[in-house]
Amino acid sequence: MSLISSLNTAASGLRVASQGINVTSHNVTNATTEGYSRRSLRVETALPSTKGGFGIGNGANPTGAKRSADLFVNRRLVDAIGDESRTASHYQTLRTVEASFDDVSADGPGSLLSQFFDSLSRLTQDPSDGSLREEVLSQGTRFTEGIQKVAADLQTGRLSIYEELEQTISEINNRLAQVADFNAAITASTSEMGAGDFMDKRDQIIHELADEFGFTAVFNGDGSAQVSIGGHAAVTGAEHRELEVQQTAAGVAQVDLQTGTGSVDITSEIGGYFGGRLDAQTDIVSFESDLNDFVDTLATAFNTQHAAGFDQAGAPGGDFFTFTAGSEAATFSLDATLAADSSLIAAAGAATASAGDGANLESLIGIESTNLYAGGTQDATQALGAVYASVGRAVATAEMENNTASVTLDDLSALRDAASGVDLDQEAADLLAWQASYQASARVVTTTNQMLAELMEIVR
Amino acid sequence: MSIVRSTYHSRLSALSSQTRRIGDRMARAQLEASSGLKVMRASDAPGRTSYIHSVRESRADQSEYTSNADWAFQHLSTADGALGGLATVISEARELAVQMSSETYNAATRVNSQDDATALFDRAIMFANTNLGGRYLFAGEAYDSEAYDAATGAYLGDTEEPEVAVADGNVSVLTGFDGSNLLQGTGDVITALQNLETALGTGNAADVQATIDDLDAAMEQIAVARTVLGGEMQRADDGRAIAQTMTIALAEQESDLVDADAVESFTNLFEVQQAFEAALQVTANARSSLLFSRL
Numbered sequence: 238m239s240l241i242s243s244l245n246t247a248a249s250g251l252r253v254a255s256q257g258i259n260v261t262s263h264n265v266t267n268a269t270t271e272g273y274s275r276r277s278l279r280v281e282t283a284l285p286s287t288k289g290g291f292g293i294g295n296g297a298n299p300t301g302a303k304r305s306a307d308l309f310v311n312r313r314l315v316d317a318i319g320d321e322s323r324t325a326s327h328y329q330t331l332r333t334v335e336a337s338f339d340d341v342s343a344d345g346p347g348s349l350l351s352q353f354f355d356s357l358s359r360l361t362q363d364p365s366d367g368s369l370r371e372e373v374l375s376q377g378t379r380f381t382e383g384i385q386k387v388a389a390d391l392q393t394g395r396l397s398i399y400e401e402l403e404q405t406i407s408e409i410n411n412r413l414a415q416v417a418d419f420n421a422a423i424t425a426s427t428s429e430m431g432a433g434d435f436m437d438k439r440d441q442i443i444h445e446l447a448d449e450f451g452f453t454a455v456f457n458g459d460g461s462a463q464v465s466i467g468g469h470a471a472v473t474g475a476e477h478r479e480l481e482v483q484q485t486a487a488g489v490a491q492v493d494l495q496t497g498t499g500s501v502d503i504t505s506e507i508g509g510y511f512g513g514r515l516d517a518q519t520d521i522v523s524f525e526s527d528l529n530d531f532v533d534t535l536a537t538a539f540n541t542q543h544a545a546g547f548d549q550a551g552a553p554g555g556d557f558f559t560f561t562a563g564s565e566a567a568t569f570s571l572d573a574t575l576a577a578d579s580s581l582i583a584a585a586g587a588a589t590a591s592a593g594d595g596a597n598l599e600s601l602i603g604i605e606s607t608n609l610y611a612g613g614t615q616d617a618t619q620a621l622g623a624v625y626a627s628v629g630r631a632v633a634t635a636e637m638e639n640n641t642a643s644v645t646l647d648d649l650s651a652l653r654d655a656a657s658g659v660d661l662d663q664e665a666a667d668l669l670a671w672q673a674s675y676q677a678s679a680r681v682v683t684t685t686n687q688m689l690a691e692l693m694e695i696v697r
Numbered sequence: 698m699s700i701v702r703s704t705y706h707s708r709l710s711a712l713s714s715q716t717r718r719i720g721d722r723m724a725r726a727q728l729e730a731s732s733g734l735k736v737m738r739a740s741d742a743p744g745r746t747s748y749i750h751s752v753r754e755s756r757a758d759q760s761e762y763t764s765n766a767d768w769a770f771q772h773l774s775t776a777d778g779a780l781g782g783l784a785t786v787i788s789e790a791r792e793l794a795v796q797m798s799s800e801t802y803n804a805a806t807r808v809n810s811q812d813d814a815t816a817l818f819d820r821a822i823m824f825a826n827t828n829l830g831g832r833y834l835f836a837g838e839a840y841d842s843e844a845y846d847a848a849t850g851a852y853l854g855d856t857e858e859p860e861v862a863v864a865d866g867n868v869s870v871l872t873g874f875d876g877s878n879l880l881q882g883t884g885d886v887i888t889a890l891q892n893l894e895t896a897l898g899t900g901n902a903a904d905v906q907a908t909i910d911d912l913d914a915a916m917e918q919i920a921v922a923r924t925v926l927g928g929e930m931q932r933a934d935d936g937r938a939i940a941q942t943m944t945i946a947l948a949e950q951e952s953d954l955v956d957a958d959a960v961e962s963f964t965n966l967f968e969v970q971q972a973f974e975a976a977l978q979v980t981a982n983a984r985s986s987l988l989f990s991r992l
Binding site: 268269331332335336338347348350351352355358359361362363365590591592593594595599602605618619621622623625626628629630631632633636643647650651654655656658659660661662663664665666668669 | 702703704705706707710711714738739740741742743744746747748749750751753754757758760761764765768832837838839840841855857858859860861862867872873987988989992
């Protein structure tokens with residue numbers, strides 16, 4: 238082996254150490270970059286050369302930067318991100334809905350229901366008292382407005398989900414297109430380091446798609462990723478399909494995935510943030526239905542009994558409440574004619590009533606404690622309480638699911654970090670090792686150079 | 698034993714998650730301690746929500762029952778006062794009847810004393826038309842106008858009687874009376890006085906003597922009326938007492954369901970605050986535990 242060969246061998250050491258410092262520097266720089274996977278320098282021993290029957294080593298060659306990744310953990314992490322995001326948005330949306338019901342102050346529907354019937358009870362003291370009659374109308378208006386407010390909040394919450402989807406869907410489509418573009422770049426890349434960076438960026442987008450929509454991904458042997466939702470492929474290789482959102486006649490959002498021949502409804506398959514929002518939409522529709530049923534039953538029973546009584550002029554009672562079928566709670570109000578004239582409250586039990594005839598009032602008050610709801614097993618207070626309870630249960634369940642999903646995500650994030658994360662302590666140690674390696678190779682060069690110089694002196 | 702690789706970033710992330718969770722618990726503990734409530738939303742106790750609503754509704758009902766009982770008691774007390782006045786009138790009328798039925802008085806004197814009987818009749822009508830806040834107590838449900846015609850003594854009221862609920866189960870108390878029944882039953886207060894007035898006008902002692910039995914029956918009628926009224930007052934009083942007791946019991950029940958135990962709340966808050974401080978300290982220490990900072 239010649240001294241010149243030794244110089245080349247030492248130079249390969251300098252190259253390896255230099256590349257090692259480059260990789261370490263890349264890792265340190267991206268230590269806090271979301272989705273970045275740690276790189277480690279792949280080094281191979283250079284093929285030996287044979288001279289005079291001896292096999293002589295030729296140093297080492299850097300062959301690439303290996304990306305540390307556990308595909309199984311990565312796939313589970315994508316699912317966990319989607320689950321956490323879904324349960325979080327579900328919980329947050331329901332918390333907002335729950336606040337509408339206002340279970341603490343005196344202005345919640347439960348309190349207003351009670352205050353309305355209490356005003357009827359006070360009217361029994363003197364059914365001819367105009368101020369007590371006005372009080373009934375006032376409390377009735379407060380009660381119906383309280384129900385209307387909850388219904389409006391529920392409707393706003395439901396519609397906001399569609400509006401948010403409509404505003405976001407083009408961004409989701411852009412990201413699907415980006416994943417397809419990165420797939421193409423990865424399969425076309427000839428550089429391991431460059432492909433790794435593409436993968437990191439693509440995986441980060443996939444994480445965002447999982448986070449927002451619950452997309453799942455399968456990573457192929459060629460480095461590309463297939464992104465799907467509910468078994469329907471949205472990105473395959475360099476191709477992607479777009480999503481569309483529409484509002485159904487029932488006022489709920491529907492998301493379709495375009496296919497080659499048309500589109501398929503994937504609303505029920507959506508996960509992630511919007512999956513949670515859509516879960517909340519389902520809950521809200523259920524709450525609206527419960528509230529509508531409550532209003533329908535209460536108002537119908539009250540109007541029927543009111544019609545059996547007589548107003549101060551001796552005329553049969555008209556409607557006390559009004560509502561529109563299908564949106565009972567949102568349209569719940571006092572009859573406009575009655576609201577303008579408290580003498581129309583049919584408190585009396587007879588047409589030729591005396592001032593103190595409150596016979597029908599007693600029957601009207603009795604409606605509050607009559608089991609008219611849930612198949613005749615609940616009274617008005619219990620029925621409204623049951624609506625509250627169903628909201629409370631949904632919120633509590635969503636919170637519990639979110640807590641579980643958060644812990645799972647934390648665990649998987651830690652596992653992902655264990656496999657792919659950048660440990661700054663390790664990078665610092667690597668930096669020292671590469672520095673020492675560089676210094677040693679440089680020392681070999683210097684020493685060899687001195688030996689060559691001494692050889693030249695002998696020749697001279 | 699395998700050791701899972703732990704990175705600086707994952708350590709800080711884990712600490713951050715833990716600190717956030719403790720922060721959430723601390724916020725919850727602070728809210729509970731400051732509001733004094735452990736149930737602020739339905740989701741805090743979904744299983745009890747419906748029952749809490751029922752308890753609150755029952756409390757509101759008891760409040761109304763108390764109000765109704767107070768209202769009824771005021772009217773019944775006023776009516777009792779009126780019956781007392783009527784009893785005095787009947788007593789004085791009987792004294793007049795006994796006096797004028799004596800042969801020691803002549804016919805002219807009896808005729809002259811008819812004015813006294815008229816005055817007694819007027820006083821009786823005044824008591825029978827007693828009103829509280831414009832509400833005539835012996836006019837039945839027609840309490841917005843006088844119960845009796847002042848000139849003829851004819852009953853103008855209604856036979857239906859107003860009432861208010863004072864307890865669950867349709868327990869009601871009368872707040873006005875049918876005067877034609879209460880004052881003019883077996884004994885007729887109005888007619889007895891009218892008969893005395895008429896008898897004195899004849900100047901005939903026997904006629905006057907004959908009214909004494911009517912007046913005795915009228916006095917008995919008032920006694921019966923006062924018994925009826927006393928019973929109603931007792932029911933109003935009982936209703937009020939029950940409602941007040943129920944209000945206290947329900948308030949305690951609601952408190953048990955929704956109110957936080959102050960000692961427990963503040964102890965919990967203290968513990969969570971300590972944990973939060975510790976988490977912050979650990980995070981601060983972890984930030985400086987880095988090999989790079991020692992190179």
